Amino acid sequence: MNAKVMKTTPAAKIDKSEFKAAVVRHLHCTLGTDENKANNHAWWKATCAAMQEQVLEGLRKTQKTHYMNDTRAVHYFSAEFLMGRLLSNNLQNFGLYEVASGALKELGVELADVMEEEPDMALGNGGLGRLAACFIDSLATMELPAIGYGLHYEHGLFRQEIRSGAQIERPDSWRDYGNPWEICRPESIQEVSLYGYVETKYGENGGIQKEWHPGMIVKGVPWDIPVVGYEGKTVNVLRLWQSEASGYFNWDVFNAGGYVDAQRENVQAETISKVLYPNDETEAGKELRLIQQYFFCSCSLKDIIRRYKRAHGDDWSRFPEQVVVQLNDTHPAIAIPELMRILLDRAELDWDTAWGICTKVFAYTNHTLLPEALEKWPARMIEKILPRHLEIIYEINHRFMSVVDKKWPGDNAVKAKLSIIEEGHEKMVRMGHLSVIGSFAVNGVAEIHSKLVKQNLFPEFDQLWPGKLTNVTNGITPRRWLKACNPKLSKLIDKKIGEDWPKDLYKLEGLAKLADNKAFQKQFMQVKQENKQLLAEEIKASTGIDVDTKAIFDVQIKRLHEYKRQHLNLLHIMALYRRLLENPDYDMHPRVFIFGAKAAPGYKLAKDIIFAINKVADKVNNDPRVNGKLKVVFLPNYRVSLAEKMIPASDVSEQISTAGKEASGTGNMKLALNGALTIGTLDGANIEIAEEVGDDNIFIFGMTVEEVDALREKGYNPHDYYYRDAEIKAVLDWLETDYFTPGSPGALVSIKQSLLDGGDPYMVLADFRAYSDAQLKVDEAYRDTARWAKMAIINTAKMGKFTSDRSIKDYVERIWKLESCPVEK
Ligand code: H53
Numbered sequence: 001m002n003a004k005v006m007k008t009t010p011a012a013k014i015d016k017s018e019f020k021a022a023v024v025r026h027l028h029c030t031l032g033t034d035e036n037k038a039n040n041h042a043w044w045k046a047t048c049a050a051m052q053e054q055v056l057e058g059l060r061k062t063q064k065t066h067y068m069n070d071t072r073a074v075h076y077f078s079a080e081f082l083m084g085r086l087l088s089n090n091l092q093n094f095g096l097y098e099v100a101s102g103a104l105k106e107l108g109v110e111l112a113d114v115m116e117e118e119p120d121m122a123l124g125n126g127g128l129g130r131l132a133a134c135f136i137d138s139l140a141t142m143e144l145p146a147i148g149y150g151l152h153y154e155h156g157l158f159r160q161e162i163r164s165g166a167q168i169e170r171p172d173s174w175r176d177y178g179n180p181w182e183i184c185r186p187e188s189i190q191e192v193s194l195y196g197y198v199e200t201k202y203g204e205n206g207g208i209q210k211e212w213h214p215g216m217i218v219k220g221v222p223w224d225i226p227v228v229g230y231e232g233k234t235v236n237v238l239r240l241w242q243s244e245a246s247g248y249f250n251w252d253v254f255n256a257g258g259y260v261d262a263q264r265e266n267v268q269a270e271t272i273s274k275v276l277y278p279n280d281e282t283e284a285g286k287e288l289r290l291i292q293q294y295f296f297c298s299c300s301l302k303d304i305i306r307r308y309k310r311a312h313g314d315d316w317s318r319f320p321e322q323v324v325v326q327l328n329d330t331h332p333a334i335a336i337p338e339l340m341r342i343l344l345d346r347a348e349l350d351w352d353t354a355w356g357i358c359t360k361v362f363a364y365t366n367h368t369l370l371p372e373a374l375e376k377w378p379a380r381m382i383e384k385i386l387p388r389h390l391e392i393i394y395e396i397n398h399r400f401m402s403v404v405d406k407k408w409p410g411d412n413a414v415k416a417k418l419s420i421i422e423e424g425h426e427k428m429v430r431m432g433h434l435s436v437i438g439s440f441a442v443n444g445v446a447e448i449h450s451k452l453v454k455q456n457l458f459p460e461f462d463q464l465w466p467g468k469l470t471n472v473t474n475g476i477t478p479r480r481w482l483k484a485c486n487p488k489l490s491k492l493i494d495k496k497i498g499e500d501w502p503k504d505l506y507k508l509e510g511l512a513k514l515a516d517n518k519a520f521q522k523q524f525m526q527v528k529q530e531n532k533q534l535l536a537e538e539i540k541a542s543t544g545i546d547v548d549t550k551a552i553f554d555v556q557i558k559r560l561h562e563y564k565r566q567h568l569n570l571l572h573i574m575a576l577y578r579r580l581l582e583n584p585d586y587d588m589h590p591r592v593f594i595f596g597a598k599a600a601p602g603y604k605l606a607k608d609i610i611f612a613i614n615k616v617a618d619k620v621n622n623d624p625r626v627n628g629k630l631k632v633v634f635l636p637n638y639r640v641s642l643a644e645k646m647i648p649a650s651d652v653s654e655q656i657s658t659a660g661k662e663a664s665g666t667g668n669m670k671l672a673l674n675g676a677l678t679i680g681t682l683d684g685a686n687i688e689i690a691e692e693v694g695d696d697n698i699f700i701f702g703m704t705v706e707e708v709d710a711l712r713e714k715g716y717n718p719h720d721y722y723y724r725d726a727e728i729k730a731v732l733d734w735l736e737t738d739y740f741t742p743g744s745p746g747a748l749v750s751i752k753q754s755l756l757d758g759g760d761p762y763m764v765l766a767d768f769r770a771y772s773d774a775q776l777k778v779d780e781a782y783r784d785t786a787r788w789a790k791m792a793i794i795n796t797a798k799m800g801k802f803t804s805d806r807s808i809k810d811y812v813e814r815i816w817k818l819e820s821c822p823v824e825k
Contacts, residue, residue, distance in 0.1 A: 014096065014099065017103075019099050020106055022049075023043075023046045025050075027043070040113050040114055043117075044118060045178075047111075048181065049180055062236065065823045071322075072321060072323070072817075073144075075146070075304055075323065075324065076136065079151060079296070079328070080125060082125070083238075085119075085120055087114075089480055089484055119173075121156065123150065124156075124276070125279070126558065131328075134480075137477040139236060139808055140230075141805065142229070142809070143822050144812065146818075148237070149241075149303075153276045155173060157276055157639075158598070160638070161637070184223055189220065189221055189222070190220040190222075191217050191219060191220070192218050194215065194216045197215075198210055198387045210344070218243050219244040219245065221242045222242075223239070225237070241299040245265055245270065273292070278598075279600045283373060287381055287384075290382070290385060298335075301325075316347060316357060324363065328365055330434075333435045336438035343357060351395070360440055362439040363442070365442075366444055366453055367663050369457055376431065379428065396437065397419060401419065436468075439468075443472045443814075444470075445663050445664040446687070449471075450471030451471075473685060473688060473802075473810070474666050474802075475666075475803050475804035475807035476670050477803070478502050478673065480644070481674075484644070485643075486531065486647070486648035486674055506800035511797040512793070515793040521789035524675065533549050539594070542636060545631065548590055548592070548631070551591050552589055554591055554654065554778075555654065556569050556596075557643060557646055558665075560609060561606060562762050564657050568764045568771055569595075571731050577630060580625065588779055591779075596638030596646060608748070613634050615741050650671050651788075652679055653672060655667075655683070657684070658703075658762040659704050662684040672796070676795070677699065681700070681702040682702070683705075685802070692798040699774045699777055700774070702771060703763065718755055718764075721766060721769075735749060
């Protein structure tokens with residue numbers, strides 16, 4: 001097909017001179033400066049403001065269309081949205097990137113430099129938060145009525161600095177100098193109650209009415225971030241709630257002279273949305289965290305109900321037809337008893353009617369099997385903060401227990417297992433159970449993960465409600481993760497197969513037939529080379545390390561966690577280093593191992609691993625004996641905007657979690673889409689990536705889920721591997737010396753300890769040899785340039801399945817039953 005015919009028309013009708021005029025106007029009238037005085041930050045703000053004019057016009061039309069059509073909509077509840085930067089994304093999606101770049105050029109400014117001024121919106125930790133961001137991009141692109149609901153954290157994920165090899169956390173301030181995208185909506189403020197007690201009232205007809213007398217009321221102020229779909233047709237909204245003092249209670253205190261006490265309440269209220277909890281895959285277990293969850297869920301439900309009532313008044317019967325709420329993990333699970341409370345105590349519906357509505361509204365996505373990540377709250381804590389909700393949870397559980405008793409009469413063991421309440425020295429509320437019971441659909445995030453959810457996590461729920469547990473494999477938006485972040489590859493692809501692929505990623509399949517074409521291979525690898533050059537400059541600027549762009553760029557980017565096994569990568573690097581020292585002629589293609597990872601501030605071993613990577617890097621990078629064959633780079637402050645620079649430049653993608661531990665992974669998809677080859681275990685979405693690209697185009701190694709289970713069952717002893725494999729013993733013993741930490745022997749010993757005395761819970765040693773062998777295959781394949789190019793092209797070509805548009809289509813068809821609603825022009 002002729003690429004010219006396929007060319008997409010930009011949604012916004014604005015040309016270069018108009019855009020230029022808008023930028024200058026904002027420089028003058030919004031920022032109060034001028035072309036001579038403006039620095040890049042001012043240019044960035046003016047460019048955003050010019051763009052925002054188009055965005056807001058799109059938003060207004062979208063909202064009007066959705067209102068006029070009274071559409072059913074999905075409400076994506078998530079404690080995290082890892083949005084990254086928005087300027088480049090919004091320009092691309094509006095088809096205005098070239099227009100803006102040309103306009104700024106005429107003003108003597110480089111768009112690329114201006115874009116670097118934008119702080120990342122890092123309102124999330126990792127995979128789960130970035131997934132939410134990809135999903136809202138796809139929802140807007142597919143013209144689906146949708147709204148994202150979350151928290152307006154004043155401080156997002158901490159900024160990571162590396163000092164003497166160690167991680168230091170610094171506060172993130174993404175909106176210190178104002179954020180040009182967000183719009184405050186004081187007209188939609190909500191109030192949220194906390195603490196207090198419940199009064200039981202007995203009506204004349206014997207009915208019981210419950211009244212919650214809260215001890216504190218806080219205000220939820222909504223901030224809207226427009227979410228621009230590709231081609232700018234639909235502009236949805238991400239609505240984030242900020243907490244403020246309501247001003248009710250403290251006035252009395254204030255007037256009575258208690259200035260400090262009055263202020264204390266303000267501070268307490270404002271603390272709710274102050275910071276993002278920096279844990280990923282670990283339960284936070286803090287009172288403030290529960291309050292955060294409840295705060296945003298309550299505000300969001302009231303916002304939904306307000307909108308529903310505007311169209312349908314007090315007729316609740318159509319509520320489940322109009323509203324579906326997707327719970328992104330259990331973090332928003334408290335929304336289930338909150339909706340029940342509103343329906344029972346405010347709308348005065350009877351239990352069965354209320355429960356009937358609730359269980360048609362909620363759907364829940366499970367993102368992990370790790371026990372430490374499955375949220376449980378002490379019943380006492382819920383009772384203190386949300387006394388009425390605890391009553392409702394008990395009632396939900398009581399009724400559910402009779403359902404269980406019907407299915408498994410008299411079986412107390414199954415009751416104890418399925419109960420929302422975990423009995424023990426402290427009663428705990430299991431939020432996963434509550435989510436499954438209160439939802440009409442539950443999904444895992446990759447085939448294998450969903451299978452394990454059914455088999456291991458919730459088998460009885462699957463028997464009780466066959467069909468309720470399902471799978472929706474994760475995806476990523478190709479607009480950000482190829483078109484915007486890798487313009488060179490995107491243009492090459494446009495030339496070969498046309499410009500439709502960002503909306504229909506299966507079109508990339510058209511590249512497969514070029515995989516053997518020498519000229520195309522050359523062009524494809526030339527793009528990779530140029531991207532590697534750019535990353536090399538970034539590495540030099542941020543770490544001072546020189547890297548050879550002819551070396552293999554081997555990348556592991558993700559949160560630091562033992563199950564993700566960055567230490568397996570590190571042990572292998574140490575083994576390579578040792579081989580090079582023992583044999584200066586050791587034959588390997590030069591390789592640069594590049595890491596990006598933040599560790600949760602309280603996760604000691606994860607921080608020790610970062611320290612060890614940096615200490616090994618110091619030694620290796622300054623050792624002339626490795627002859628330029630080995631470099632190790634730890635890029636500080638891994639975040640969305642850094643990922644956008646690293647991914648296009650990667651040759652090898654490290655996806656080496658212990659089988660059964662990584663629910664899906666999404667970095668694996670981004671890297672493969674950009675032509676990196678995966679070295680990975682049969683875990684999460686790696687399995688589906690392998691199915692798509694074929695076994696010849698991926699380096700799979702290590703134990704399967706079944707083998708991991710069997711070994712654990714048999715009794716895993718890491719010492720067996722330590723004593724049996726001389727290389728493993730040598731590298732672990734090396735960690736105990738002061739070779740990498742001169743003058744401080746034992747500074748890296750905690751890693752060895754966790755792998756031997758600690759029992760190696762993620763079976764690093766058991767997979768080491770298989771990993772090392774797979775790395776030999778990577779080395780061999782890379783030296784065959786034509787073979788590598790072919791493999792890389794096939795990886796890009798076969799990533800169609802992993803667009804988040806496909807994930808959203810699956811959600812729409814299997815769970816949400818939504819219809820798209822094209823916006824009138
Ligand atoms: O969610 C991703 C998965 C990934 C999984 C991740 C995740 C978090 O980022 C945080 C908490 C949690 O329970 C799971 O680890 O495998 O790809 C999106 O589904």
